[in-house]
Amino acid sequence: MRSLPVLVAVTLALGALSRNVPPSPRDGTSGQPRTFSLTQERNPNFIRKGPIQLAKIYRKYRVPLPPDLKTAVERILGKRSTGGAVATPEDHDVEYLTPVSIGTPEQILNLDIDTGSSDLWVFSSETSRSEVKGQTLYDPSNSSTAQKLEGYTWSISYGDGSSSAGEVYLDTVSIGALTVSSQAVEVAQKVSSEFTSDSNNDGLLGLGFGSLNTVQPNAQKTFFDNAMPALDSPVFTADLKAGIPGRYNFGYIDPNAYTGNITYVSVDDSQGFWDWTSPGYAIGSGSFENTTIKGIADTGTSLLLLPSSVVSAYYGKISGAKYDSTQAGYVLPCSPTPPDFAFGVGDDGAAIVLPGKYINYAPTGSSGTTCFGGIQGDSGIGFAIFGDVALKAAFVVFDGGSKTLGWASK
Ligand SMILES: O=C(c1ccc(-c2ccco2)nc1O)N(Cc1ccccn1)C1CC1
Numbered sequence: 001m002r003s004l005p006v007l008v009a010v011t012l013a014l015g016a017l018s019r020n021v022p023p024s025p026r027d028g029t030s031g032q033p034r035t036f037s038l039t040q041e042r043n044p045n046f047i048r049k050g051p052i053q054l055a056k057i058y059r060k061y062r063v064p065l066p067p068d069l070k071t072a073v074e075r076i077l078g079k080r081s082t083g084g085a086v087a088t089p090e091d092h093d094v095e096y097l098t099p100v101s102i103g104t105p106e107q108i109l110n111l112d113i114d115t116g117s118s119d120l121w122v123f124s125s126e127t128s129r130s131e132v133k134g135q136t137l138y139d140p141s142n143s144s145t146a147q148k149l150e151g152y153t154w155s156i157s158y159g160d161g162s163s164s165a166g167e168v169y170l171d172t173v174s175i176g177a178l179t180v181s182s183q184a185v186e187v188a189q190k191v192s193s194e195f196t197s198d199s200n201n202d203g204l205l206g207l208g209f210g211s212l213n214t215v216q217p218n219a220q221k222t223f224f225d226n227a228m229p230a231l232d233s234p235v236f237t238a239d240l241k242a243g244i245p246g247r248y249n250f251g252y253i254d255p256n257a258y259t260g261n262i263t264y265v266s267v268d269d270s271q272g273f274w275d276w277t278s279p280g281y282a283i284g285s286g287s288f289e290n291t292t293i294k295g296i297a298d299t300g301t302s303l304l305l306l307p308s309s310v311v312s313a314y315y316g317k318i319s320g321a322k323y324d325s326t327q328a329g330y331v332l333p334c335s336p337t338p339p340d341f342a343f344g345v346g347d348d349g350a351a352i353v354l355p356g357k358y359i360n361y362a363p364t365g366s367s368g369t370t371c372f373g374g375i376q377g378d379s380g381i382g383f384a385i386f387g388d389v390a391l392k393a394a395f396v397v398f399d400g401g402s403k404t405l406g407w408a409s410k
Helices: 001-018 049-062 067-076 223-230 308-315
Strands: 083-089 095-102 109-115 119-120 147-157 165-175 180-193 203-204 235-239 245-249 258-267 275-283 289-297 305-308 322-324 329-333 341-345 350-352 358-363 370-375 375-377 385-388 395-399 404-409
Touching: 049 067, 083 165, 083 180, 119 165, 180 223, 223 275, 258 275, 258 370, 275 308, 289 305, 289 308, 305 308, 308 329, 308 375, 329 375, 341 370
Parallel strands: 109 203, 119 180, 289 385, 305 375
Antiparallel strands: 083 095, 083 245, 095 109, 095 165, 119 203, 147 165, 165 180, 235 245, 235 395, 258 404, 275 289, 275 341, 305 385, 322 329, 329 370, 341 350, 358 370, 395 404
16 A cells, blocks of 8 residues: 555645646736636535545546455445345254245245355256155246256265255355355256255255366356355355354354454365364363364354364263264263363464353254264364354354454354
């Protein structure tokens, strides 16, 4: 910005010289100079908007607007947008579903917003009938704005063994007040049994990085990537809650949605995930354990998957907790409430605390005495996964501009 004051000074000087100075009073008739004066009055109706005035100077001298000035101007001129919608938990917070409008007239589907993947795919009129059980179907033939991408296909498989595949359309997609006019909508022709049996889930809306998108022959942009240039701020936020609806917002950070400060950490997007590093953890009122935990913020995964050393340290504090091979995970007595679990954020001592009750993920049987643990191991994955069990204890900013994650308590 160092160059800016000089530019303004030069402009004001030039402006003074070029201001409308009246023609010479000597008009060659009587030889007598004719003079006149003009009194200037301030226009009371003119509302000063600094950025607009400044932008005029930049434009006058054909100097490109710095990003901040461009954003300020567009915010004043109302060219920016924001949006958002509720995220409603399914049983035991296994997933959160958000209404998404697709097509013209709008077809509203409840989608699982998933920061761990980057395909927007939906159950559709093209999904084989035997694989549909109650889901709402997107029918592109009923949308005047649908355009088929001929020859384009997609196919994805997830870490829990589920999968889906199909063809691709472009159509208008909105989340609340935020609309993307030409979004790739991947229609499922086949889905695995995990999706068929999840009757309230009409598909996924991926908010991972574009490199993960599976569309062939040309990868397609995510809803966030398409929306970003029009957003007030290049961010979306996840405010998931335990057992009650939370919210995804786009383009702004709601100051009423969190407490204290937001601590931002860097993101490694090289694998397509919102991949960050926590400095360690604490169990209950115990001391903080400094240990590097590299993992992803993944709204599409239900549990908190951590390195085995951390998991065994946690369950080692709970009498009766054990690894149960029939459940393929750690189980613990549902009562008494297990200890809190905190993970560190940044190097200033910030942390997100999971109340112990979040670790009682779900009863394993009808008696309700034994619970499946909300914290499980990440063996075989290669990184930790901060899924919904962790995310619902925090307000999380996904910043696509700076490629950082912001974590706050709430
Ligand atoms: O399910 C997925 C997942 C998401 C997207 C993709 C993918 C493949 C191609 C494009 O995206 N593949 C996955 O596998 N988890 C969570 C997970 C949970 C349990 C075990 C392994 N992983 C990815 C985010 C880490």
